[in-house]
Amino acid sequence: MIVQTECAEFRWALRGRGILPHIWVEDWDAGTIPVNTTVCNTVGLLIRNPGTDTLHITDIRGVQAPFVLTTITPSLPIHLPPGEQLRLTTPCYQPTTVGTHAIDAVFICDAPAGDKNISHWRGRAVQAGPYITSYDWGERRVGTSQEAVLYVRNAGSSAAYLTEVRLRGLAPAGTFQILSVEPQPSPGNPVELQPNEQSEVRLRVRYTPQAEGLHLDSVDAFFTNATPVTGYVRGVGILPKLETQGHTFECILVGNSAEEARAVILRNPSTSADLTIHTIRWAAGSDPDFAWMQSLPSFPYRLARNGGELALGVRFTPQAVGNRQAVVEIISDAAPAPDSIVSTQVEVRGSGCVNTIAADGLDFGRVLTCAQPEGFFPIINPNPAGEISIQGLELVAGDVTAFALLEPTAFPVSVPAGDTLWVRVRFTPTEPRTYGAVVAIRNTINPNLQVSLRGEGYRVAVTYALEPGRLFIPPGELVQLQIVGRGREWGEASLRAFSAEIRYHGTLLSYLPGSLERGTALDGSWQLQAQEIPEANRMVRLLITAAGQTPIAQEGELARLRFQAYLGEVSRLEPELTVQLPGREACVDVATIPNLIELGGCFVNGRLVRLSPEGYSLRPVQPNPLQERFLQLEYSLGLEAPTRLEILNSMGERVMTLVDGLLPAGRYQQEVDVRMLPAGIYWLRLVSGPFMAVERFAIVR
Structure with missing residues (x-):
């Protein structure tokens, strides 16, 4: 049991033993x-x-x-x-x-x-008649020899004549041997066995088990005037064995003590025999830093077969700096001792340390709030000899959720003498501020050892603007705008993608398809796309997506594009700009600056135009919904102007361009073959001068 206080760490050994x-x-x-x-x-x-x-x-x-x-x-x-x-x-x-x-x-x-x-x-x-006795040696040690006497007698009423006695050889060679037969019979000189057991033949038999396990054999006696008789010899070969396990104590302060309840483990893996331990003692030359935690058992001590175990506790009190060692000597009857006595040795090791273990903290410095950098701090064992055991690492105070201890994960970890353990840490700031945490290093040298982790989270401010910031143009002219990035920390923001939306009135501006180009602040790895999406009240949203492999390194021009300006009911236009940064919202603050476009209400170089009495209009599509091949369109223009008539799908993507050029004022009817279009919802959009209109229709198949 470990009790940790602000002053020190206290340990007690809890012991118990179930018996049966x-x-x-x-x-x-x-x-x-x-x-x-x-x-x-x-x-x-x-x-x-x-x-x-x-x-x-x-x-x-x-x-x-x-x-x-x-x-x-x-x-x-x-x-x-x-x-x-x-x-x-x-x-x-x-x-x-x-x-x-x-x-x-x-x-x-x-x-x-x-x-x-x-x-x-x-x-x-x-x-009743001739017979031979049997013998069972029971359990006998492998490799040892024991002798016994078998008797051939005659319990009948008339004499029997013995000619031969022999083993059948059922057991492994050398297991059973007939050493002598007295008197010795032979076919030419049989031995007379008198009736009623008045005489006998003595067989001296040796049993030498060659291996563990049961051994059986038969002894046959042959007669001239009686049927053969059989006796049996039996024995079980046994062999006690000993497995040992020592212990190595971690580096302990000189003068302090550490205990291990299972420092020396003795085990009998034999399946055939118990093990007898005659004595256990410290061998000559062992360092005096080691002592038994409790009294040794009484000897001889028997370890049961099939894994019987004896665990001995050792107390280690280093008296000097450096490696310390003791040898435990066990005298037992374990194999392979031919005389049933063998000495087995097992080592117990430890090391004495001075009161020193070092560790340095870690400062991550300024880190973006969307970054997760990793770093290392050292735990140093400056002792000239002996390992230091690190029992665990724990974040105990401060911003513990902002730091993660990644490695090592399995404890205890041993730090060899003069070596360093590097601890891997991850820092994850979530807001712009200073962070700090404390790591407790669990060890036996300095229970109060701690290190500090520090770091500062920050965000980057960037500004996107449409430039020129203010523009005066006459209707009918092309307008070129630039999306410009401003800020001093573009390199730290590490931006590899952005999306921009420009929202404007579709009767006054129209994006010129294909006019979008990379700005001077982007390299050749960047790809840009633009898509116009109509909205309610004749508003239009232009979606621009940009992505590249090389992050934007500095402020400057990001994109340039052109628009067509039209004569309309108003003379001031303020396109709205919004920008999003995928994956960087957590660490980049975005600001946008729109621009102002003023359309001239008078002109010097002019020409007369004929106004149509029809005015501007776009009639509903016929038929709607459409099941056949042709679509009937009808629209009118109030004045001569560049005109575009197109069909958009439900995603705002252009699927057909019906008209794209200068049309005079007047009324128009048009039949359109749409058999190549799949079923779905579509939009018919008319843009001409200051006029824009949209009609919805459906195709069913």
Whole structure:
């Protein structure tokens, strides 16, 4: 548990251990014997408690003839400490009928369900006559040798003559060996076995398990005057093993202490045998900076098979700067010791540090409010030896949402002696002001270590204007305008696109298609497009889009375009300019300056014109909606003037130009073939001198 205060960081180790008893009971094969004879397991039935709590056996059930428990040693109830084992005596086999017999002896105990608390007993009984005994060595260490004696006897009423005894060779070579047969029979010199077991032949057999696991073989005896008989030899090869794991403490201030509850871990991965640890000690030459957190267990200590584990806590108190080391020596019966005793070593390391760890803050400087720059600040380990562990990084104060700690993300992170850990940070300002935040660096050298992050958000101001700012022209003339950008920080704005809208009265101005050109402030990577869109009350909106790969570097002319001026009812015109900057609205403030166009009401170089009595008009389209091929149009002009009659789709895009030239005053009718136009909504627009009109119609198919 870690408690952090304004003054320091305090740590307490919390420990606990769940305990549970377990049981494992071996099976017993009594072998083959004549009926009405008895064989007992004098070695005893092995019972093991691989658990962590004392096992309590209160009863043994299921034992029935021909099996008996003549005595129960130790007596019930049996209390078996964790990690211990014992042998229960004495189970016996007393068959009275020929055949194979088997029972399950159930050991009633407090071990959990699923444990092996049932011992399977089996035996085979044959008619009276020659027989050979069997032997079960139980569990024996791999590579070790044990001997036993088997007997060939005659329980019949007449003599039997033994000629040969041999192993069948069912087990791996070298596992079982017949060392001697006394007296030695042969086919030419058989040994007489007197009736009623008055004589016997002794077989000395050696068991040397070559590997872990169950080993079985058969011993056959052959006679001149009786059928062969078979006995069995059995054993289980076991091999305790030891896996170790040490620990490396992070750099600790000299004189301070750190504890690790699992600094030394001993584990028995064997599936066949428990491990016996005889002692655990610090090896000679170990630094005195290390000590056990608690008393060691009593020895010998048994580690259960299948992953039994012992974890030992170590307290590290460095007494000097630099690397410190200790070696733990474990004396056990783990493999591969041929004499069952082996010394295993595991290292515990640490390093002593002086009270120093360094870190520098990070200042991003001025940053646009739509930018997200990244930077790094260092955490430095100036110690000559020993790693420093960084347990974590946390934004604890200030504008914590404006900064993000990107790397590292996985902790703890070790900083080697004399090395630097670089922390990657992102700064995201959202408004023009000064930002600051504090990063707490969690470590064991200086719990109060912090660094500051700083930055300033700002916006760029740019101005767009239509120039010339004021213009006086007579009706009928072409007007050239420029879109100009003004401002001192164009380069910082990093503008690669903009859209501009110019809104004006369509009876007084008309955009000259194809007249839009790049200005001198844009390079050749920029592309510009313009589109006129009619609106209500004869107003027109000219949409200009511009985009390029190279950002605008400085103020100046961005675009130039031309308009046709017409004689109209008013003499003053103020086109409206609006500009948008896609993706840069968060960091660029846009201002626009419109211009003023004055149209002359008198002229010096003039000519007489004939006015039409019809005046200006554009009649509704016939038929509407149109289902056929031809569209009937009717319109009139009040005076001779440049005239354009065109069809626009619902997006304001020109799809057909019907008239584009100088027309005299008068009344006009026109039939238009529109079979190439798809179904939809369309607009018929007439622009002539000061007049502009629009009629809506639909085509259905």
